[in-house]
Amino acid sequence: MFKRIKSVIFGSLVLLLLVNVNVVLAQGEALYKAKCMACHQIHKDGTGPKLFEVRKKWLDGGANAESIYTWVNNWEMSAKKDPYAQTVSTWAPIAMSNFPELKKEEIDAIFDYVDAQAPVVAVTPEVTDNEVVVEDKGPSTWFWVMIAIVLFVIVGVVSKVRRDLKNALSESKSGEEFDQSYSMELRTWAWENKKLVGLASLIIVVALIVLGFMDLNSIGIVENYQPTQPIEFPHTVHAGVNGIDCKYCHNSVTKSKTAGLPTVNVCMNCHKQINGRTSVQQEKIKNIYAAAGWNPEGAGSYTGKTKPIVWNKVHVLPDHVYFNHSQHVVIGGVDCKQCHGDMTKQKETARVLPVSELNEIEGNVKLTKPTLTMGWCIECHGEKEIHNGPLNGKNNGYYNEIHKRLLNNDKSLYDKYLKDGKVTVKELGGWECAKCHY
Ligand code: HEC
Ligand code: HEC
Ligand code: HEC
Ligand code: HEC
Ligand code: HEC
Ligand code: HEC
Structure with a gap:
């Protein structure tokens, strides 16, 4: 009889303990997700270091027992008091937010939850907002x-x-x-x-x-080349949904040989205010802040610790080739779409589109040779008509001049050029080796 009562009491105690552990874990999970997950991952460094078994790490590193709790409440205070916390604070140019409202038990609940997550063995790809559907490439x-x-x-x-x-x-x-x-x-x-x-x-x-x-x-063909980029910059969101002009970011495209890539300051013009709605967006935009050395806390301030974003070049011609953007875009009146496709629909980072995809775009001159090869340049120069100057009312001072010169130089040659009703780039010398080769 007595024994039975003892075991019942013992059983209930164990049950109570289990329930309690679960309650604590659930509370820890909720707090972690609400307050820490934007910057911290459990098993991987992100904006902040990974949090798995971080209490043990601090104790092993020689920190005071209380320091880690002070850290979460107010990291600056903790860094002032404890040399270990001081070294942690130099981990990233971004400062951690303060959570003065969290009690010690709540912070422990967060860490308990974090430590209860077993390390992932098989790495599953992260799911992002605009997840890429992997195409079925057919049987291997x-x-x-x-x-x-x-x-x-x-x-x-x-x-x-x-x-x-x-x-x-x-x-x-x-x-x-x-x-x-x-x-x-x-x-x-x-x-x-x-x-x-x-x-x-x-x-x-x-x-x-x-x-x-x-x-x-197929040697030397770069179609579909898509290097990874330091920030997963989506053209859809910027040039598409938000209708930002290409020239706002590629501002030398009408003025010089190169189109140019935006500096981080251009990003900051907007992203000082826009820090993202979803955690995935926030995670990406944090990279901009890290590059600009921007601390978004409160009114925000520059910390002075910058590290430039190094974009990888996608469209690359060999050094022996001369290509000029302003010549094509301004004088030739060729749309960006003709060579780069519709970037307002580019969800992922930029890619060299194969000529077959470029041909599907309305208004593009249809070509057959692979994008960025010599055949591709020449084929277009052989097909693409330049504006006919005064002949068809498309007034363009540059071409008026050319037409006048052609007419004055050699009337019969000019008539020959116009026999098919158009003057192509080729007829102006667009096939001369020296025009494209240094
Ligand atoms: C705004 C981003 C941000 C948020 C939100 C944030 N942290 Fe941090 N945390 C950091 C950064 C960055 C560091 C690295 C220290 C530094 O460079 O200032 C850090 C460091 C830490 C460390 C020390 C890690 C180590 O390896 O020594 C702990 C512990 C910690 N954070 C706990 C938390 C907890 C708990 C929360 C949620 C209540 C939280 N952090 C929320 C950015 C953040
Ligand atoms: C908000 C700024 C911004 C706007 C607006 C923008 N871009 Fe970009 N563009 C970038 C950044 C950043 C990169 C580098 C990342 C990448 O390659 O995806 C880039 C890359 C590119 C590339 C590949 C560059 C290379 O290395 O070969 C092309 C082509 C391009 N943009 C075309 C366009 C066109 C066309 C438009 C207008 C429809 C446009 N962009 C609008 C910022 C912008
Ligand atoms: C003219 C304003 C403007 C400029 C300049 C700008 N952005 Fe953005 N960016 C936005 C807007 C608006 C959003 C959408 C935010 C949202 O959906 O809440 C955005 C979203 C983003 C996102 C998250 C996209 C996602 O949904 O995954 C990234 C990453 C980003 N921008 C990077 C950059 C980079 C890098 C630069 C500089 C090369 C830049 N932006 C320049 C306005 C701008
Ligand atoms: C006639 C084809 C053509 C047109 C039209 C064109 N581009 Fe390009 N673009 C190229 C080639 C070729 C390269 C590679 C240049 C190199 O490596 O020297 C390139 C490279 C780029 C780059 C990478 C940075 C750089 O300057 O090398 C950006 C950004 C870019 N183009 C944006 C644009 C934008 C924006 C437009 C429209 C305003 C545009 N392009 C129109 C062919 C074109
Ligand atoms: C979609 C058609 C198209 C493609 C593709 C194209 N071009 Fe052109 N290109 C033009 C047009 C149109 C002009 C005429 C501009 C002018 O009259 O100066 C031109 C003019 C030129 C000129 C100046 C020619 C002259 O007579 O002064 C050079 C150099 C040139 N292109 C190089 C290239 C190179 C290199 C490539 C390939 C990487 C290329 N182009 C791809 C359409 C194209
Ligand atoms: C409209 C521009 C253009 C003209 C005109 C042009 N080329 Fe090229 N050429 C290119 C481009 C672009 C490449 C680089 C192709 C690549 O990387 O696949 C190239 C590459 C080459 C190469 C290196 C081999 C290779 O395939 O990479 C040789 C050799 C060459 N050209 C010779 C000539 C000769 C000779 C002429 C005159 C008959 C000429 N080119 C006219 C644009 C031109």
Whole structure:
């Protein structure tokens, strides 16, 4: 009787403890998600360091037992009092927010929750707001290798069966053992089917040559090149939804050879105010603040600790080629879409679009050679009409001048140029090697 009561009491105590642990963990989870997750991840450094077993880390590092709680309430105070906290505060140019409202138990609840999350073994890709749907690239090489092996085995088995049948047949017919080796059999067969064998060999040789050439031809082609960027900058949000003009960020595109990329100050013109609505956005925009050395707390201030954003170049021509943006965009009147596609729809970072995708865009001159190759430049120069100056009322001082010069120089040549009703870039010298090569 007494024993039973004891075990009931013990059982209830254990139950109570379990419930209590769960309540604490749930509270910790809620607080962590509401207050810390914007900057901290559990097992990975982000804007702030990873938080897994951070209490142990502080104690092992020689911090006072209370310092970590003071840190969360007010990191500056903690840094003043404890040299360990002082070194932690130099971890990033961004300062941590203060949470004076959190009690010690609540902070412990957060850490308890964090420590209860087992380290992830298999890294799952992070889900972002504008998640990229991975295209189905069709069956892999392995698939074809498997198919080939299976076919080979089937052929082998079938021919073995056929041979056995044949052997049995000739044995039963003549009584003597049929003994022709595989290679002998094959040779006899090939001799009997000379034409077929010849044709098949020819086809195989031609196919190999064609494949080889296709491979050689694709050397130096950069279509679909899309390097990773320090910040996942989406053109859709900026040039698309918010309608920001390309020239606002690529401000030398009408004035010089290069289009130029924006400095972080250009980003800050807007992002001082815009820090993102979702945690994913905030996470990305934090990178801008880190680069600009901006502390968004309160009214915000510059800390002076900057680190430039190093964008990776996407469209790259070799050094021996001269290409000029203002010549194409201003004088030639070629739209950015013609060469870069519709950037207002580019959700991911920039990519070199294949010519097939460029051809789908309305108003583009249709080309066949791969983007950014010499063939591509030349093909367009052969097709693209320049404005006809006074002839069709599209007044452009530069072309008026050219038309006048052509007319005065050689009337018959000018008439020849205009026979198809247009003057192409080629006819103005757009195919001369020196125009594009230094
Ligand atoms: C605005 C971003 C931000 C938020 C929100 C934030 N932190 Fe931090 N935290 C940081 C940064 C940045 C550091 C690194 C210290 C530094 O460079 O100032 C840090 C450091 C820490 C450290 C020390 C880590 C170490 O490895 O020594 C702890 C502990 C910590 N934060 C706890 C919290 C908790 C708990 C919360 C939520 C209540 C929180 N932080 C919310 C940015 C943040
Ligand atoms: C808010 C600023 C901003 C606006 C507006 C903007 N861009 Fe960009 N653009 C960038 C940044 C930052 C990069 C570098 C990141 C990348 O490559 O995705 C970039 C990259 C590019 C690239 C690739 C550059 C390279 O390295 O080859 C092209 C092409 C481009 N932009 C075209 C455009 C066009 C066309 C428009 C207008 C429809 C436009 N951009 C509007 C900021 C902007
Ligand atoms: C003219 C204003 C303006 C400029 C300049 C600007 N942005 Fe933005 N940016 C915005 C707006 C508006 C949003 C959308 C915010 C939202 O959805 O709440 C945004 C969102 C973003 C996002 C989050 C996008 C997402 O949804 O994933 C990133 C990253 C970003 N900007 C990077 C940059 C970078 C890098 C630069 C400088 C090269 C820059 N921005 C310049 C206005 C601007
Ligand atoms: C006739 C084709 C063509 C047109 C039109 C064109 N670009 Fe480009 N763009 C290129 C090529 C080629 C490069 C690579 C240049 C290099 O590597 O020297 C490039 C590179 C860029 C870059 C990378 C930075 C740089 O300057 O090299 C940006 C940004 C860019 N273009 C934006 C634009 C914008 C914005 C427009 C429209 C106003 C535009 N481009 C129109 C062909 C074009
Ligand atoms: C979509 C069509 C198109 C493509 C693609 C194109 N161009 Fe052009 N290009 C033009 C037009 C239109 C002009 C005429 C501008 C003018 O009259 O000066 C021009 C003019 C030029 C000129 C000046 C020619 C002259 O007579 O002064 C050079 C150099 C040039 N392009 C180089 C290139 C290079 C290099 C590439 C490839 C990387 C290229 N272009 C790709 C349309 C194109
Ligand atoms: C409209 C511009 C343009 C003209 C005109 C032009 N080229 Fe090129 N050329 C290019 C570009 C762009 C490349 C780089 C292609 C690449 O990287 O795939 C190139 C590359 C080359 C190469 C290096 C081989 C290669 O494929 O990379 C040679 C050689 C060359 N050109 C010779 C010539 C000669 C000779 C002429 C005159 C008959 C000429 N080019 C006219 C734009 C031009």
